[in-house]
Structures are given as structure tokens and as C-alpha cells.
Amino acid sequence: MVRNIVVLGGNSHPALVDSVCATLGLPPCNRILTKFSSGESRLEISDSVRGKDVYIIQTGFGGNGSKLNDHFMDLCIMISACKTGSARRVTAVLPLFPYSRQPDLPYNKAGAPLFKAGSSENGKKDYTFESVPATPAPGIPKSAGLINGADISSKLLKTSLTNGNGSQSPVKQTNGDGTYFAAVNGSGIGSYTTHDYENLSHIGAFSAKPGYKQWVAQAGTLVANLLTCAGADHVITMDLHDPQVQGFFDVPVDNLYGRPLLKRYIQQYIPNYKEAVIISPDAGGAKRATAIADGMGMDFALIHKERRPTKITDRQNASMMLVGNVEGRVCILLDDLADTGNTITRAAKLLKKEGATKIYALLTHGVFSGDAINRIHASAIDKIVVTNSVPQEKHKALLGSKLEILDIAPIFAEAIRRVHHGESISVLFNHD
Amino acid sequence: MSAEMANEIKLISGRSHPDLSNNIAKRLGIEVARTISLNYSNQETSFTVGESVRDEDVFIVQSTATGDVNEGLMELLIMISACRTASARRITAVIPNFPYARQDKKDKSRAPISARLVANMLQTAGANHIVTVDLHASQIQGFFSVPVDNLYAEPSFLRYIRENFKPEDCVIVSPDAGGAKRATSIADHLNTAFALIHKERPRPNVVGRMVLVGNVEDKVAILVDDMADTCGTLVKAAAVLKENGAKAVLALVTHGILSGNAIETLNGSVLQALVVTNTVPLGDKVERCPKLKVIDISPTIAEAIRRTHNGESVSYLFTHAPV
Numbered sequence: 001m002v003r004n005i006v007v008l009g010g011n012s013h014p015a016l017v018d019s020v021c022a023t024l025g026l027p028p029c030n031r032i033l034t035k036f037s038s039g040e041s042r043l044e045i046s047d048s049v050r051g052k053d054v055y056i057i058q059t060g061f062g063g064n065g066s067k068l069n070d071h072f073m074d075l076c077i078m079i080s081a082c083k084t085g086s087a088r089r090v091t092a093v094l095p096l097f098p099y100s101r102q103p104d105l106p107y108n109k110a111g112a113p114l115f116k117a118g119s120s121e122n123g124k125k126d127y128t129f130e131s132v133p134a135t136p137a138p139g140i141p142k143s144a145g146l147i148n149g150a151d152i153s154s155k156l157l158k159t160s161l162t163n164g165n166g167s168q169s170p171v172k173q174t175n176g177d178g179t180y181f182a183a184v185n186g187s188g189i190g191s192y193t194t195h196d197y198e199n200l201s202h203i204g205a206f207s208a209k210p211g212y213k214q215w216v217a218q219a220g221t222l223v224a225n226l227l228t229c230a231g232a233d234h235v236i237t238m239d240l241h242d243p244q245v246q247g248f249f250d251v252p253v254d255n256l257y258g259r260p261l262l263k264r265y266i267q268q269y270i271p272n273y274k275e276a277v278i279i280s281p282d283a284g285g286a287k288r289a290t291a292i293a294d295g296m297g298m299d300f301a302l303i304h305k306e307r308r309p310t311k312i313t314d315r316q317n318a319s320m321m322l323v324g325n326v327e328g329r330v331c332i333l334l335d336d337l338a339d340t341g342n343t344i345t346r347a348a349k350l351l352k353k354e355g356a357t358k359i360y361a362l363l364t365h366g367v368f369s370g371d372a373i374n375r376i377h378a379s380a381i382d383k384i385v386v387t388n389s390v391p392q393e394k395h396k397a398l399l400g401s402k403l404e405i406l407d408i409a410p411i412f413a414e415a416i417r418r419v420h421h422g423e424s425i426s427v428l429f430n431h432d
Numbered sequence: 433m434s435a436e437m438a439n440e441i442k443l444i445s446g447r448s449h450p451d452l453s454n455n456i457a458k459r460l461g462i463e464v465a466r467t468i469s470l471n472y473s474n475q476e477t478s479f480t481v482g483e484s485v486r487d488e489d490v491f492i493v494q495s496t497a498t499g500d501v502n503e504g505l506m507e508l509l510i511m512i513s514a515c516r517t518a519s520a521r522r523i524t525a526v527i528p529n530f531p532y533a534r535q536d537k538k539d540k541s542r543a544p545i546s547a548r549l550v551a552n553m554l555q556t557a558g559a560n561h562i563v564t565v566d567l568h569a570s571q572i573q574g575f576f577s578v579p580v581d582n583l584y585a586e587p588s589f590l591r592y593i594r595e596n597f598k599p600e601d602c603v604i605v606s607p608d609a610g611g612a613k614r615a616t617s618i619a620d621h622l623n624t625a626f627a628l629i630h631k632e633r634p635r636p637n638v639v640g641r642m643v644l645v646g647n648v649e650d651k652v653a654i655l656v657d658d659m660a661d662t663c664g665t666l667v668k669a670a671a672v673l674k675e676n677g678a679k680a681v682l683a684l685v686t687h688g689i690l691s692g693n694a695i696e697t698l699n700g701s702v703l704q705a706l707v708v709t710n711t712v713p714l715g716d717k718v719e720r721c722p723k724l725k726v727i728d729i730s731p732t733i734a735e736a737i738r739r740t741h742n743g744e745s746v747s748y749l750f751t752h753a754p755v
Contacts, residue, residue, distance in 0.1 A: 036636070036637065036661075036691075037499075037637060037661065037662055037691035037692035038498055038499070038501065038661050038689045038691045039496070039497070039498055039499040039500055039501035039502070039691065040501045040502075040531060040532055040534075040535070040546070041501075041502060041546070042636075043543075043544050044540065044542070044543065045541075045542040048541075048542075049542060061474075062474070062475035063475070067475060067502070067503060068474070068475035068476060069475070069477060069502045069503045069505075069506040069507075070502045070503070072502070072506065073502040073505065073506065074502075076549060076553065077544045077546050077549060078544075080544055080545070080546070080548075080549040081542055081543065081544035081545075082542070084538060084542075084544070084545055085541065085542035098476065099476055197470050197471070197472060197473065197478070202468065202470060203468070203470070206466070206468040206480070206482065207466070207482065208466060208482030208483060209466055209482055209483040209484075212482060212483050212484055214480050214481060214482040215480065215481055216478055216479065216480050216481075217478070217479040217480070217481065217510050217511070217513065217514030217517075218514075218517075219476070219477070219510050219513065221513070222509060222510060222513040222556075222557055225556045225557070226509065226553050226556055226557070228556075229552045229553060229555075229556040230549060230552070230553070339472075339473070339474050340473055340474075367474050369472070369473040369474040369475070370473030370474075
């Protein structure tokens with residue numbers, strides 16, 4: 001039992017709120033959180049928060065008939081209401097941080113088509129040096145070989161659905177600009193998007209102005225600023241996709257790790273785990289995966305998203321390359337987040353091809369949006385293990401015994417208790 | 433690029449009300465900027481920019497569709513933030529119906545002042561200027577530390593009344609005490625009589641007993657308000673006016689939010705017509721409700737954008753509606 005503390009839950013994950021409250025031994029704060037018929041959020045907090053230490057739990061997950069942006073606005077309204085209600089301190093607890101995955105170059109599962117901005121009707125003809133050469137303009141055809149006269153929109157649509165475009169990298173052909181674009185493409189984890197769009201058909205109708213390279217807004221900083229502006233004094237989250245997000249805040253951010261949970265699962269439930277191989281499905285997650293592999297004395301392998309297919313006939317797998325040996329071994333794919341499930345299912349396919357006997361996928365956040373469930377069903381993954389940082393009831397019903405859920409409520413309850421009492425929470429970081 | 437071409441109006445449209453944006457663009461003789469807003473499958477909003485806004489005067493038009501307020505608001509914030517990171521010279525958020533305008537005071541313990549939160553969020557995202565229409569409470573302007581231009585639909589309404597009725601046959605009626613000022617202003621301009629309905633409101637979205645103050649006998653009663661949400665108030669007020677001998681009853685409302693069963697309520701009411709502006713996207717409501725008439729507000733907004741861009745006074749628009 002802890003005193004002077006109020007745990008206020010949003011609508012995104014009621015089960016986790018109850019579970020955290022049960023662990024802390026206090027009832028969740030009474031509140032009404034619905035929508036007016038106009039669509040505006042309606043909040044009434046029934047319990048006093050004056051002088052209290054308020055923890056607001058809301059995860060960045062939309063689904064099951066609720067919307068992510070609604071949840072986020074609700075969170076901001078709750079924070080603001082507690083602040084104006086004279087709460088001593090307001091802590092936002094976001095098991096999954098919304099908008100934490102920064103989208104990269106648009107629709108660039110293949111990366112390259114953006115450079116062929118010249119389309120038959122608006123490419124070369126309209127382009128003059130008077131128009132806005134924003135950056136080293138990719139739309140400028142430097143050599144005749146680049147003008148392919150193809151319709152950009154159909155290209156974009158096609159390449160966003162399939163992976164890898166057959167042609168050789170045009171980066172080298174836009175001589176002079178090559179270094180710049182190579183740098184953009186090579187910038188770490190971002191170079192391969194796992195975001196899927198809900199409404200693909202709209203993308204086909206969109207094209208940037210000739211000579212301008214379109215880009216996608218990154219909302220991570222905005223979300224951080226909005227939370228601070230609403231009045232959050234402290235943020236607790238788990239396994240941020242980009243640890244840099246922590247730096248977007250001026251208030252303290254505690255980034256908890258799901259790693260100990262995953263480690264314990266490996267030790268307890270994977271037979272002969274010392275013989276298994278830990279796999280990172282992309283270069284960005286290599287650090288995360290090696291940390292676990294080192295800690296447990298296991299072998300490690302990495303899947304590298306090779307972006308230049310060597311053979312046009314083998315596009316699908318040419319864009320992925322395994323570094324390390326998995327033949328005849330049990331593989332444990334390790335990642336922080338699975339959204340559309342593209343990365344891990346493709347990785348699993350490659351591992352099977354390379355001779356893996358059994359494939360586990362261990363993730364902190366199992367968002368499983370779009371057709372992720374179907375993808376996983378059809379994939380070579382034998383067991384997928386996630387935490388309940390987002391509601392998993394529906395996923396469990398669909399995936400059945402393939403899905404294993406680890407409970408993070410104790411970690412968050414302990415973090416809340418420690419933050420409230422001013423104790424160190426670094427113990428939670430390196431606890432194995 | 434030549435020097436005089438620099439710093440032009442860039443009109444960016446959100447998804448909520450493309451018709452309004454297109455009307456404004458047409459009026460200004462420009463094209464809506466090439467951007468696209470989409471949702472990822474995980475429901476995060478994505479905003480793609482397809483042309484340069486560097487050093488331009490950016491106007492972002494985003495209304496909020498009924499039932500999808502938070503979605504529209506978040507999209508707007510992302511658009512503003514994107515333009516700021518793309519080095520726009522000035523970012524003006526054009527929000528015809530300001531979201532959460534009714535949650536503007538702490539009327540209960542721990543009630544959120546969401547209007548102020550929205551104001552803070554807009555500024556945090558990077559808005560340098562706000563253009564809106566008929567704020568529910570003009571004090572909301574005080575929540576901002578950036579300029580807010582609160583435009584009025586009143587000149588458009590005055591013209592509508594003058595074109596369709598003889599002002600001496602009309603009585604302007606305020607459906608509640610809070611709107612008395614708005615209604616008297618119209619009555620003064622038309623030099624007509626004025627009446628007021630007093631109501632008791634037990635709970636939100638529920639209407640209590642109503643009492644008419646003033647005389648509406650054998651007159652055309654024109655109800656004036658800033659927003660019509662579930663239309664409960666308006667319809668009850670119309671019934672009260674009819675009981676008190678009004679010849680006909682119509683309503684002039686700036687924001688036609690029309691949520692819930694509003695359309696059915698309207699269709700079954702004694703209201704002769706509900707005239708709204710197109711600050712809120714109406715969708716198929718016009719087809720579903722023959723009583724619904726729409727005044728286009730885009731000339732006023734477009735003129736405000738033009739004047740703001742050129743550094744001219746906007747106050748002319750408070751009394752005149754551009755044709």
C-alpha cells in the first residue's frame with residue numbers, strides 16, 4: 001500500500017491499469033472518460049488529486065474500435081486536468097510510446113524510385129532551374145539513361161507493395177549528388193520502413209512537385225513537446241524504439257527495459273537455450289540483441305537488409321542477407337517492436353531457408369496492425385512472445401498457442417512505486 | 433527563383449474539409465499545396481510534404497469533422513510541426529471551428545480546460561497565428577500568446593436575412609442567455625425586435641424547461657447561435673416559439689456540428705430551415721436533411737488569408753462579407 005498516489009487509467013489498456021493497481025494495492029482513480037457526440041473527449045475526474053502524485057497510464061495503441069489519436073488526446077487532457085486540479089506531480093506512463101518510430105523516406109521499401117521523379121507529363125518538361133531546387137534535386141536527369149518516361153505514381157504504388165526494385169541503384173548515376181543520397185539511405189535503422197499505410201490507393205495519386213524530394217513529417221519531437229506542454233512532469237515508458245526520443249524531452253524520462261522478461265523467458269522456456277542463436281532482424285536492433293546474447297553467452301547472428309538485389313530473379317530474398325550461421329540451430333529473433341510484422345516474418349523465412357530448426361520471435365511491443373496476424377500465421381515462426389504493453393487479448397484469440405504473453409505490470413508497478421518514493425530505478429534496468 | 437516570387441501564400445489542406453480548402457484556394461487564385469496526410473496501419477498519422485515551404489507564408493486549413501475531432505487535431509498539429517521543421521517563415525492555422533471551444537472553463541472540480549490545452553498545443557507545435565470563425569467564447573483568444581483572428585459569420589447572416597426576408601417581419605431570438613449578445617448585435621444591425629429563451633440544462637447534451645422572454649407573435653422568428661450540435665436546444669426553442677405564435681421559425685447557426693441524431697431531430701421539428709456555414713464538413717447531411725441550408729464562408733476566410741498575408745487590416749471583415 002502506497003499513500004498519496006493516484007493511478008489514473010486511460011481507455012487504451014484497462015487490463016494493465018487494473019493489474020498495476022492490484023500490484024500497488026490501491027484502487028484506480030474514479031473517472032469518466034468518454035466522448036461527446038461531437039467527437040470531443042469528455043473527462044471528469046471524481047477523486048481528488050490535490051497534492052497527489054498522479055500516474056496516468058495510457059499506451060500508444062489504437063485498435064479494437066478505439067483510435068490512437070483519441071487516446072493520445074485523452075492522455076494530454078488527463079495530464080492537463082490533473083495539473084489544473086493542483087496535482088503535485090503528474091507522470092505519464094506510456095508502456096508503448098506513440099509515434100516513437102520515426103518514419104523515413106516515404107514509401108521506400110525499395111528506396112530507389114524516389115530518384116526517378118521525372119514522369120512523362122511533369123518531369124523534364126516543366127522543370128526549369130527557376131523552380132525550387134530544394135536540395136541537390138533528384139528529379140534532374142543528369143543522363144539520358146535516367147529518363148524512363150514511367151508514370152511515377154504507378155511506380156510508387158508498385159514499389160510500395162513489392163520489395164526491391166530491379167534496377168540498379170540510381171544513386172551512382174546522379175553523379176555529384178551521389179554521396180548525399182547515399183548518406184540518407186544508409187542512415188541506420190530508418191532506411192527500410194516497416195510502416196504500412198492504411199490507404200495505399202491514395203499514395204498512387206500523390207506526387208511531389210517536380211524537383212522536390214517529398215518527405216514524411218516526423219512526429220516524435222512533437223509528441224514529446226505536446227506531453228510537456230500538457231503538463232507532464234515525468235515520463236515512464238518502455239523499450240523506446242529510438243533511445244534518442246528520451247532527448248526530445250526536457251523532463252525526466254525513464255525508459256524501462258523489457259529485456260529481463262525476455263531473458264527469463266529464454267532461460268525458462270527454450271530447451272537447450274545455450275545452443276540457440278540470437279538473431280537481430282535488422283542492423284538497428286543489433287545492439288539490443290547482442291546485449292542479450294552476450295549476457296547469456298549465446299551465439300549471435302544478424303540479418304542485414306541488403307538494398308541492392310544481386311539477381312533480378314531473386315528479389316525477395318536478395319534484399320535480405322544473413323550474417324552468421326544458423327544451420328540446424330534454434331533461432332531466437334529479437335526486436336523491440338512488431339507492427340505489420342513484415343521484418344520478422346521475412347527474417348523467419350530467410351532463417352528457415354538457411355536451415356534453422358525452430359524459430360522463436362521475442363518482442364517487447366506486439367502491435368500487429370494491418371495484416372500482421374495473417375502474415376505471422378503464414379510465416380515460419382513457431383512461437384511469438386510479446387509483452388502486454390499493448391492489449392493482447394484479441395491477438396491471443398487470433399494467434400492461439402503461437403502467441404505467448406509476458407506481463408509487464410509488475411515492472412511498471414515497481415517503477416511507479418520507486419519513482420514515488422524517490423528510490424533508484426536503475427535496479428530495474430540491469431536486473432536479470 | 434526571382435525575388436518577388438519569394439514568400440507566397442502556401443495553402444495546405446488537412447483531410448477534414450478539402451472542399452473548404454479548395455474553395456479558398458479558388459478564391460485566392462492559387463493551388464492547394466501538394467501534401468498528403470495518411471494513416472499508417474498502426475493508426476499513427478503520417479504527413480508527406482511534396483513541395484517546398486521554405487520561407488513561405490503557410491496557411492494550414494483544417495476543420496474537425498464531427499466525431500473525429502482528435503484525429504483532425506492531431507493531423508493539424510503534425511502539419512504545423514512539419515512546416516516549422518521545414519523552415520516556413522510563418523505558419524497560420526486556419527481552424528474554422530475551434531475544437532474543444534466549449535471546454536473553456538473549470539466549471540467543476542478537476543474539469544479539464546481543454547480549449548486552453550488545445551491553444552497551448554497549437555503554439556507548441558509551432559503555429560504563429562490563428563484564424564478561426566465565431567469562437568464559442570471570445571475569451572479563448574486569451575489562451576493564446578500568438579495573434580488570433582476571430583472572424584464572424586454575422587455579416588454573411590445579415591446578408592442572408594436581408595436577401596430572404598423583410599427585416600421588419602423578423603424577430604431575432606437567442607436560444608439561451610449566453611448567446612444574447614450575438615443575437616442583439618444582429619437585431620441592432622437589422623433594426624428588428626429581439627427575444628430570448630431562457631433554459632435550464634440539467635446535464636450536457638440534455639435540454640430542460642424553456643421560457644420565452646419577448647414577443648414573437650405573427651413574426652418570423654430567427655434563432656441565432658454559434659453552434660448546433662445535437663440540435664436539442666434549437667428544436668425545443670423552435671417549438672416554444674411556435675407555441676407563442678411565431679409565423680415561421682428558422683435558425684442561423686455558424687457551426688453545424690450536427691452530431692448524434694441531429695438530422696432526424698431536425699427533420700421532425702417545426703423549424704422551417706436551419707442555415708449553417710460550411711465551417712464544419714457536412715458530408716451527406718445536406719442530402720439527408722432538406723431543411724439544411726449552407727452559406728459558403730470561404731470568401732471571408734480567403735479574404736482574411738489574403739489580408740493577413742499582405743499585412744492589411746482584417747477588421748473590415750468583421751462587418752462586411754466579401755461577395
